[in-house]
Amino acid sequence: MKKLITVITVFTLMLFDYTFDRLADVMNAFIEKLNLQRYSLYVMHYGAPIGFRLAMRHPERVESLIIQNGNAYVEGLREFWDPVRKYWNDRSPENAKPLARFISPEGVKWQYTHGVRNTASISPDNWNVDLRHLTKKGNPAIQLALFMTTKTISPTIRPGRPISANINHRR
Known part of the structure; x- marks a missing residue:
């Protein structure tokens, strides 16, 4: 059984596209499943580019964006x-x-x-x-x-502008 689980895990790794866009898709599907209409995002490290994508997809849902050790710009690396x-x-x-x-x-x-x-x-x-x-x-x-x-931390966030200026606010 353990060998089968290992084979399934390796096969799954080959099928899943590990990118921030794809991880944002997964999180967005989770948010949709929970039917969350308003939420705050607390992001750090690799969660930052995922959270930025979620905020840009549905800015009307984001009440607040709290960023810890997350970078919005490649220039910041x-x-x-x-x-x-x-x-x-x-x-x-x-x-x-x-x-x-x-x-x-x-x-x-x-x-x-x-x-x-x-x-x-x-x-x-x-x-x-x-x-x-x-x-x-x-x-x-x-x-x-x-x-x-x-x-591709966030290809739509332009350097020199606050993150909030890159998110279309629709309230």
């Missing part, structure tokens, strides 16, 4: 993203290899501790929980696909 930018331009195995460090124990810990004065104040549970999920079978390929789609 700092030097941390340089290896990813290189992969955007050339999807070779050679350029994909350095991206593995982002989901390595050291890389995930770095994301929690970089720039923090007192790293002892941060529980290792944070990066250990993330690491457990990030390294599950099939997930490295998903992360690589999401790295590729990061260049």
